Amino acid sequence: MNFETLFTFALLVATVYLFVSERLRVDLVALLALAALAVTGVLEPEAALAGFANPATVTIAALFILSAALLRAGAGQLAGQVMVSLFSRGQWLGLALLMVGVGAISAFINNTAAVAMLMPVVLGVCGKIGTSPSKLLMPLSFASMFGGVCTLIGTSTNLLVSQIAVEHGARPFGMFEFAPLGLVFFALGVGYMLTLGDRLLPERREADDLTTTFEMADYLTDVVLDEDAASAGVRLDRAPVVRELDLDVLEVRREGRRVSLPRGETMLLPGDVLRVRSTLEGIRELAQREDVSLAPTVRWRDEELDTADILLLEVVIPTGSALAGTSLERSGFRNTFGATVLAIRRRGKVVHDQLKKVPLAPGDSLLLEVRRSRLAPLRSSRDLIIVSEGELAEFRRDKLVASSLILAAVVATAALGIFPIVVSALAGCVALVLTRCLSLEEAYAAVDWRIVFLLAGVLGLGRALEGTGGAALLSDLVVGWLAPLGPVAVLAGLYLLTSLLTEAMSNNATAVLLAPVAIATAELLGVDSRPFLMAVTFAASASFMTPVGYQTNTLVYGPGRYRFSDYTRVGLPLNLLFWLAATLLIPRIWPF
Numbered sequence: 001m002n003f004e005t006l007f008t009f010a011l012l013v014a015t016v017y018l019f020v021s022e023r024l025r026v027d028l029v030a031l032l033a034l035a036a037l038a039v040t041g042v043l044e045p046e047a048a049l050a051g052f053a054n055p056a057t058v059t060i061a062a063l064f065i066l067s068a069a070l071l072r073a074g075a076g077q078l079a080g081q082v083m084v085s086l087f088s089r090g091q092w093l094g095l096a097l098l099m100v101g102v103g104a105i106s107a108f109i110n111n112t113a114a115v116a117m118l119m120p121v122v123l124g125v126c127g128k129i130g131t132s133p134s135k136l137l138m139p140l141s142f143a144s145m146f147g148g149v150c151t152l153i154g155t156s157t158n159l160l161v162s163q164i165a166v167e168h169g170a171r172p173f174g175m176f177e178f179a180p181l182g183l184v185f186f187a188l189g190v191g192y193m194l195t196l197g198d199r200l201l202p203e204r205r206e207a208d209d210l211t212t213t214f215e216m217a218d219y220l221t222d223v224v225l226d227e228d229a230a231s232a233g234v235r236l237d238r239a240p241v242v243r244e245l246d247l248d249v250l251e252v253r254r255e256g257r258r259v260s261l262p263r264g265e266t267m268l269l270p271g272d273v274l275r276v277r278s279t280l281e282g283i284r285e286l287a288q289r290e291d292v293s294l295a296p297t298v299r300w301r302d303e304e305l306d307t308a309d310i311l312l313l314e315v316v317i318p319t320g321s322a323l324a325g326t327s328l329e330r331s332g333f334r335n336t337f338g339a340t341v342l343a344i345r346r347r348g349k350v351v352h353d354q355l356k357k358v359p360l361a362p363g364d365s366l367l368l369e370v371r372r373s374r375l376a377p378l379r380s381s382r383d384l385i386i387v388s389e390g391e392l393a394e395f396r397r398d399k400l401v402a403s404s405l406i407l408a409a410v411v412a413t414a415a416l417g418i419f420p421i422v423v424s425a426l427a428g429c430v431a432l433v434l435t436r437c438l439s440l441e442e443a444y445a446a447v448d449w450r451i452v453f454l455l456a457g458v459l460g461l462g463r464a465l466e467g468t469g470g471a472a473l474l475s476d477l478v479v480g481w482l483a484p485l486g487p488v489a490v491l492a493g494l495y496l497l498t499s500l501l502t503e504a505m506s507n508n509a510t511a512v513l514l515a516p517v518a519i520a521t522a523e524l525l526g527v528d529s530r531p532f533l534m535a536v537t538f539a540a541s542a543s544f545m546t547p548v549g550y551q552t553n554t555l556v557y558g559p560g561r562y563r564f565s566d567y568t569r570v571g572l573p574l575n576l577l578f579w580l581a582a583t584l585l586i587p588r589i590w591p592f
Contacts, residue, residue, distance in 0.1 A: 019505035030457025051459030056163035062425035067109035068446035073400040103147030137556035150182030175415035229291035237264030251275040329356040338374030365558030471516035498539035511540040527592040544571030
């Protein structure tokens, strides 16, 4: 092997390690890999930057905009209202139609956006019918993946692998070419979740309000400043009681008036009642101080903390959030969002101590107290997703028909071959702006640029892997020992490898890196590459065994109060079922 091949292999190993370990953000890892390839000359600058102009990358960016327009018009909320009425007729029927509905939506719009929109509605349904969210949220996430594999635009991996096929002289994948196997996956997945999957799902009942759910009773108290209190006559941010015990002051009550989430310059006076959040140790120390008194214990409920100006919210940190890996203190969370974090739920456990210093991670659920006037930054942020029922963005109902027709036109013109999908998608985005379904600023904001940069980076790495001969060598190493058993055995091995990798790192990155291996494998065996490409495509979008393998799994992790093992227990049989179905059906639908 020459220098270029050795360097590309070393870079591939380092990149996969960083993807899996999450030591750095995945988009940054992809850009670092791309820069390394360009600096060392493995890729010419034009080849290194080609991923940014790749039709698949542009199409995926456009689909973010198309999805945003439909969801802003209230499509998800409308589906949620129908869902509430269905669950009132029976939980089994409601669950079946919930999965069918979200699957149908996810076949044409971004999976993550669809799940984020429906999560608050599902949580509201759980409260109304007395069902644990853990029984509905994982099926919601899985069903979005079932639907995503049915069409070309259902998930970004389909578009990426289709474009890689085109670059190797094959015809592009059709809009509904995935449907024969995708619908089988859909039927198997829904059937599994309604039977064995439902029995394997945990039942962790939520309390009837957020304060109780996040176990706040022992971490909230009211403190009265005595006449001789050292903190009386001092600014809040300089008050000894606050600085010495590291309290979060949520409210100051004075002579019948309430100041919620007071600012640092608020002057404290004798007789003030401070509502504070602290640790158990901090509250014990408060009880021992001689210049303050603890008010009588109350039964803490959401209404004790909600006011005309202040609201309790549950939010989730999604995959790719800029908050991941940082802390509340380093990120300036309170100043950015005008919100105080009262508790963090992670992997089924609630954290109350040293909140400002806890490193945040994707899937964390945060209990916030936020000013109602500061809801807009939370709603528009890509770094947090609101999951509390009722706190949904205002919808543009009058644009629902226009948005739906534009999306239908994009799908129809691409399916009929009138325009390439990238042209149809871009034209659809322009139509959305011209019809005022979205403003130009909203269209730009709808694109998840982190995904765009991730794709551009891994496409460059995939190009280098193939150009240096690394894909052929990797193919020989990975599946060469299966070659004597025939192409079906090789396809089964390639599907299994893709499935395992996508459980630990980005599904897009997995597809882009293994698609060249699939093509090299087909050349090695002297057969058509399409069956192998389909194996990679379907396996990369079927990630059920971990909460980090797919963005929607991460989203429901905290609100569902799941543990890591829950995904493995429910997802492993489903992965095996899909693996068996793919091995049997792909060679029949796409012959070698």
